[in-house]
Amino acid sequence: QVQLQESGPGLVKPSGTLSLTCVVSGDSMSRSNWWSWVRQPPGKGLEWIGEIYRSGSTNYNPSLKSRVTISVDKSKNQFSLKLSSVTAADTAVYYCARDKDGSRKLDYWGQGTLVTVSP
């Protein structure tokens, strides 16, 4: 059974950098999947942040591209998200998800982690 688990600080100061990690179990990041980050502000809808492939190739949402870095550590079977220069508008539940074989089906999701941007 594939499982994803997000972790990282729940509180980040404005202008700081949000850093999250997603640990994957039940699947290998060396396989031909893409791995995504999606966020959801409280009470609002879903926003795709970006994705990474096992090779390290990435695609980012242009609305966040200047502030986002997604990286992969295959040896630890995990991938990470960094979002810089955060503001209150970046307060959200952040999810990691698997896109199996590049099918563009986000078929497995982590439980999500709330990150609040506040002084």
Next chain:
Amino acid sequence: DIQMTQSPSSLSASVGDRVTITCQASQDIGNYLNWYQQKPGKAPKFLIYDASNLETGVPSRFSGSGSGTDFTFTISSLQPEDIATYYCQQYNNLPFTFGPGTKVDIK
């Protein structure tokens, strides 16, 4: 970016009712559309891909149809456990974009 709209934004229906949600894309996306279910406090659950194909293990009362710019999601007989918000998502172009969601409640 491709903009996705959904209607209605919310609905209330009785157990056993047929429920229909529409999703519209701002440009032709072929059949590159997914549907997700999100229950309160939970991560989205993947339901339908390629506009009309049911993911393995998803109950057959859920279905999807459409192509191009107009899509429909249907619950043939609403069950109490279907209370959730439903999102469409296009994957014809990056960035992936989601509709604003339709909240389904029991009357």
